[in-house]
Amino acid sequence: MNERLHTAYSPETFRAQAHALVDVLADHLAQAETGQQPTLNYLDPDDQLAYWQADFKKPVNADPLPLLRDMIGRSIHLHNPKFMGHQVTPPLPLAALTGLLTGLLNQGMAVYEMGMTANAFERIVTHWLAGRLSLGSEAGGLLTSGGTLANLTALLTARAVAAPTDVWENGTSDRLAIMVSDEAHYCVDRAARIMGLGTDGIIKIPTNDRFQMQTELLEPYLEQAKARGLTVFAVVGSACSTSTGSYDNLMAIADFCTKHNIWFHADGAHGGVAALSDTYRPLVQGIERADSVVVDFHKMMMIPALVTAVLYKRDTDSYRTFQQKAQYLWADANAKDWFNSGKRAFECTKLMMSAKVYAVLRTYGDEIFTENVDTLYGLARRFAGQIQQRAGFELAVEPESNIVCFRYVGDLTDPGQLDDLNNQIRRQLLRDGQFYIVQTTLRGRVYLRVSLMNPLTTDDHLATLLTEVERLGRAFSKKDAIVL
Numbered sequence: 001m002n003e004r005l006h007t008a009y010s011p012e013t014f015r016a017q018a019h020a021l022v023d024v025l026a027d028h029l030a031q032a033e034t035g036q037q038p039t040l041n042y043l044d045p046d047d048q049l050a051y052w053q054a055d056f057k058k059p060v061n062a063d064p065l066p067l068l069r070d071m072i073g074r075s076i077h078l079h080n081p082k083f084m085g086h087q088v089t090p091p092l093p094l095a096a097l098t099g100l101l102t103g104l105l106n107q108g109m110a111v112y113e114m115g116m117t118a119n120a121f122e123r124i125v126t127h128w129l130a131g132r133l134s135l136g137s138e139a140g141g142l143l144t145s146g147g148t149l150a151n152l153t154a155l156l157t158a159r160a161v162a163a164p165t166d167v168w169e170n171g172t173s174d175r176l177a178i179m180v181s182d183e184a185h186y187c188v189d190r191a192a193r194i195m196g197l198g199t200d201g202i203i204k205i206p207t208n209d210r211f212q213m214q215t216e217l218l219e220p221y222l223e224q225a226k227a228r229g230l231t232v233f234a235v236v237g238s239a240c241s242t243s244t245g246s247y248d249n250l251m252a253i254a255d256f257c258t259k260h261n262i263w264f265h266a267d268g269a270h271g272g273v274a275a276l277s278d279t280y281r282p283l284v285q286g287i288e289r290a291d292s293v294v295v296d297f298h299k300m301m302m303i304p305a306l307v308t309a310v311l312y313k314r315d316t317d318s319y320r321t322f323q324q325k326a327q328y329l330w331a332d333a334n335a336k337d338w339f340n341s342g343k344r345a346f347e348c349t350k351l352m353m354s355a356k357v358y359a360v361l362r363t364y365g366d367e368i369f370t371e372n373v374d375t376l377y378g379l380a381r382r383f384a385g386q387i388q389q390r391a392g393f394e395l396a397v398e399p400e401s402n403i404v405c406f407r408y409v410g411d412l413t414d415p416g417q418l419d420d421l422n423n424q425i426r427r428q429l430l431r432d433g434q435f436y437i438v439q440t441t442l443r444g445r446v447y448l449r450v451s452l453m454n455p456l457t458t459d460d461h462l463a464t465l466l467t468e469v470e471r472l473g474r475a476f477s478k479k480d481a482i483v484l
């Protein structure tokens with residue numbers, strides 16, 4: 001073997017690098033978790049690119065540690081309790097460590113021998129979660145790379161099972177459609193378009209003032225769709241929606257789907273986990289009646305991205321998603337062999353994602369998931385209370401999950417000025433880097449948006465955030481007043 005390859009594969013080199021890196025990461029965690037440092041050091045995209053372009057031109061360095069340290073410094077820190085922006089979890093260190101192991105073992109998963117343990121774990125983990133969602137004795141499922149792909153997978157299954165024609169085999173000129181709320185995650189729209197449904201095939205049901213699907217409109221919208229020659233084969237319920245974290249009435253959707261023999265898909269990518277909590281289980285009442293459910297482990301379940309479960313009320317349905325013969329992979333393309341991951345998942349080669357979930361379950365028990373959802377949902381309710389008590393703030397809607405939308409109003413009333421003001425506040429927070437929050441547009445107006453993803457975030461951090469928003473709000477309103 002040539003010298004370079006030999007060194008690169010050397011166990012002793014690995015040992016030394018890994019020990020050093022674990023120390024660096026542990027120090028990083030210790031620092032991030034204090035919340036004393038900025039959550040991110042924001043740099044404009046072009047400046048960031050220029051930095052790394054300059055780095056890329058340097059001669060190779062046999063010691064990777066400076067590079068790895070630099071990557072940490074130039075990343076957003078999810079373990080900082082002031083990280084409360086997008087819906088990505090600060091991963092459990094154990095899950096990340098398991099990721100090191102799975103990275104090195106690199107089992108391909110598609111066929112049994114290439115992921116013997118990981119395929120068994122996947123079966124156990126999906127059955128465990130299906131059980132916690134009360135999907136019934138015939139339930140099962142698979143893991144895939146993210147909620148976006150998971151929703152596409154479930155909708156492909158829905159079409160294979162519930163559409164009147166075999167689209168997979170014959171293609172179709174039928175006008176197929178799904179129904180979904182206008183607050184659903186954009187990936188549902190994208191999945192439908194990938195499936196060739198087009199704009200007409202995505203029937204958006206308006207939401208109420210709590211941003212939940214107006215389920216009483218399902219009947220009239222179905223009638224209209226039929227009159228236009230469309231065949232609705234699936235309804236997607238959001239549990240919860242992305243912008244405001246609102247839960248659709250899954251029971252009402254289940255009733256509608258049962259009545260009309262339509263596939264009921266629940267997008268629980270973010271909030272399906274509420275089923276694991278005695279306190280919050282009522283939010284997902286009806287999810288147990290879904291034909292398919294999607295749950296992201298990398299949102300509310302502390303596993304690094306990407307790990308998503310696609311669960312089916314009838315596990316056998318999952319074998320109909322990709323009815324494809326791959327003779328070189330499988331002896332019998334029609335057998336329902338759970339241990340060949342590639343038969344039911346979109347991916348061919350797939351990460352051993354089940355291992356991270358399994359390791360967490362075996363080490364901490366599933367109570368850790370319950371405690372995380374209880375902690376974060378509780379924190380959001382108390383944060384909403386803080387917002388309502390502060391003069392000059394407005395809560396968009398009472399939070400049902402751990403997502404809270406609000407805005408600073410001060411003494412302004414003009415809607416355009418309020419939008420500008422909150423845009424400015426958010427931009428300044430990003431540049432300051434202490435807190436990381438995001439923004440969203442609700443009914444055409446700009447709101448600040450917080451997803452409480454880090455269980456180390458406290459009421460005090462949130463009070464400090466509001467004080468900071470208020471300080472910026474006051475300063476910017478004054479500046480605006482002068483300009484005006």
Ligand SMILES: *Cc1c(COP(=O)(O)O)cnc(C)c1O
Nearest residue numbers: 146147148185240242267269270
């Ligand atoms: C995040 C999210 C998705 C997309 O999942 P990814 O894992 O980011 O691909 C889909 N639906 C809902 C409701 C979500 O919150």
